Amino acid sequence: MRLLLVEDDLILKDGLERSFVKSGYAVDVISDGEGANKLLTYQEYDVIVLDLGLPKLSGFEVLKRLRARGSNTPVLILTALEDTQNRVKGLDLGADDYLTKPFELAELEARVRALIRRGVSGGSAKISFGDLTFDTTNRQCMAGDIALSLSARELALLELLMLKASKVVSKAKIMEHLCSWDDEISENAVEVIVSRLRKKLNVFDIEIRTIRGLGYLLAKLENQNP
Amino acid sequence: MRLLLVEDDLILKDGLERSFVKSGYAVDVISDGEGANKLLTYQEYDVIVLDLGLPKLSGFEVLKRLRARGSNTPVLILTALEDTQNRVKGLDLGADDYLTKPFELAELEARVRALIRRGVSGGSAKISFGDLTFDTTNRQCMAGDIALSLSARELALLELLMLKASKVVSKAKIMEHLCSWDDEISENAVEVIVSRLRKKLNVFDIEIRTIRGLGYLLAKLENQNP
DNA sequence: AATTAGCTGTCAGTTTCACGTCAGCTTGAT
DNA sequence: ATCAAGCTGACGTGAAACTGACAGCTAATT
Incomplete structure (x- = not known):
């Protein structure tokens, strides 16, 4: 699963990237709105994590233009705690979920998984085909009740x-x-x-x-x- | 999906055609405005990529007459970088999107895809005939729910x-x-x-x-x- | 620091198979 | 009957795909 992280805070950026990579996502990181907007015109992602406070082009604008181009890629926005107004504005512009800083890493990951699920497999956390069932939450593949030992x-x-x-x-x-x-x-x-x-x-x-x-x-x- | 490319630059023309064909579009290419206008009176397309600088009849005129005939086929116009004025004029005349030269091939393709998705075709890039349904997005042909195994x-x-x-x-x-x-x-x-x-x-x-x-x-x- | 174990990309040698050519046959028009 | 157009089984070839071996890397352990 390919994920775009748009975030300018250095520390947060690195932490999130490492964590997502470890969970098996292919992650691209970009730290300004202009670059993100450009990138999104020609690269598809499975999910986008978007900070609203960005240099050059605000997260709002990035989101707005993405939707204007007809994309329905799931977007999760990150907002500051007190910023209820902007959060609402973001959801109006077509964001699918939001999280207020500071947040638990585990919660962000869970919500990202949920978004991908919703978009792609009709809401179920599990995909079945033949003998196999893929559990997207634990990221493992089961055959009956035993788990296959597969590499990342x-x-x-x-x-x-x-x-x-x-x-x-x-x-x-x-x-x-x-x-x-x-x-x-x-x-x-x-x-x-x-x-x-x-x-x-x-x-x-x-x-x-x-x-x-x-x-x-x-x-x-x-x-x-x- | 059927695409009309109206472009007089020889190199660009060939490159774009090859790339679109490779992506599975049925592409017609024409290099002058008069011919394009004539062709469009009797041939429907799913999307049109239109250069504005054309011999014989300008891209504006082609677009204007197309809309005058009541067509709502999505049109993407190509303009020179500095030509903001014309770009605006094009959008006013009913273009659905624009791209300034030089551009990334991937970006053009992404925008064309977006236009087709957005357009009247309802997003289903599928052609049906008899028992068969050809899925142009996934490039495979289905008979009911099973896929035919066909070579390239x-x-x-x-x-x-x-x-x-x-x-x-x-x-x-x-x-x-x-x-x-x-x-x-x-x-x-x-x-x-x-x-x-x-x-x-x-x-x-x-x-x-x-x-x-x-x-x-x-x-x-x-x-x-x- | 050194060692080990598992993962993953590269390389190289081998295998497979899609596709163009050919040749001989069938079909259809005159 | 004659000729051209089209059909199709057989075959060779080269590109595409497969896979065993190897090496670099990371993470964990000693």
């Missing part, structure tokens, strides 16, 4: 494939979802992750099918059309 | 045929659509691709009919005139 990368890939189950996901899309802007990986790296994940999945009733030249898709074994 | 070439051909459903598509047009301009394929190659695609489609209620000497057309099986 494998987990992120499986999450993406399960979200788009039965749809073709291109390597470019995968790279985009697994990596933030400053760490790029090769196409081959994706192939390697797929290979490793396949090994761990081959006892179940699903498979990662290769569509040569286009990408991969998650399919149930029985649904083969030769 | 077969997919591209089917997309073209479905876009022009019930209309004759010449081999030349097909070759043009399947190949970028430095790799050419023989007419026979097209025949082979048609043959392979037919095999995969013959369980459904549509067929690829051969019109000897002219090309192919996609037709529903019941509509046979014997």
Whole structure:
């Protein structure tokens, strides 16, 4: 899952980024409104965490323009405690949730997860496909009642494939979802992750099918059309 | 999705066309205002990318006449950087978005996508014909809820045929659509691709009919005139 | 500091398979 | 009957994908 963090406070910025990365998000961080606005014209995210007090272009303006372009990416805004007025204004402009500083890290993460859930899987914390159930809250994948032991990368890939189950996901899309802007990986790296994940999945009733030249898709074994 | 690109700069024209085609749009390109205006009187598009500086008839005039005919097709105009005045004029005339040169390719594509989403097409980038639904966003063809497993070439051909459903598509047009301009394929190659695609489609209620000497057309099986 | 263990990207050698070509056949028009 | 257009099974090729081995990195432990 790809997340954009727009925040100018140095300490907060670093702390949040590290924490999100650790939780398996691909995180881009930007500290001014102008840059954020520009970035958002051509880069899609799964969720945006937006501080309202920003240099150059206010968080309001960033949000307003994002919505004006027709995007419905979930946005969580961060406001100061006393700033009820602005909070309301933000929600009016199309923010999906807010959090007042100071806040608990765990709460922010929980709310971000909730936003992603709401946008993508119809509100459920769990995605099921075949034998497998992906639990987005604990970030683990279960087969029945036992948890698969997957690495962070494998987990992120499986999450993406399960979200788009039965749809073709291109390597470019995968790279985009697994990596933030400053760490790029090769196409081959994706192939390697797929290979490793396949090994761990081959006892179940699903498979990662290769569509040569286009990408991969998650399919149930029985649904083969030769 | 069908896109009209009106641009006279040779290099830009080719680059944009290739990029849009690669992203799965059916692209028509025309380089003068008069031709564009004429074309738009009888051909509908899902989105139009319009350069303002054009020979013969200015982009303004093309846009003005399009709106005068009552069309609400989304239009994105391209302007020179310093040309604020014209940009405003364009938006007044009914353009839906603008981009100043030079621009990022990714940004143009994102804005075009946004326009299509926002537009009258209701956001569903899907073409249906008979049993089949072609999902241009995910680039795959569904029969009910199962995805056909088609190769890249077969997919591209089917997309073209479905876009022009019930209309004759010449081999030349097909070759043009399947190949970028430095790799050419023989007419026979097209025949082979048609043959392979037919095999995969013959369980459904549509067929690829051969019109000897002219090309192919996609037709529903019941509509046979014997 | 050193060691260990697990994760992950790169590389290189191998395998796979989509697609264009070809050749021989079928169809249809005149 | 003749010829051109189209169809399709077979085949070779090269690009795409797979995967075992390895090395760099991080985090945890000693």
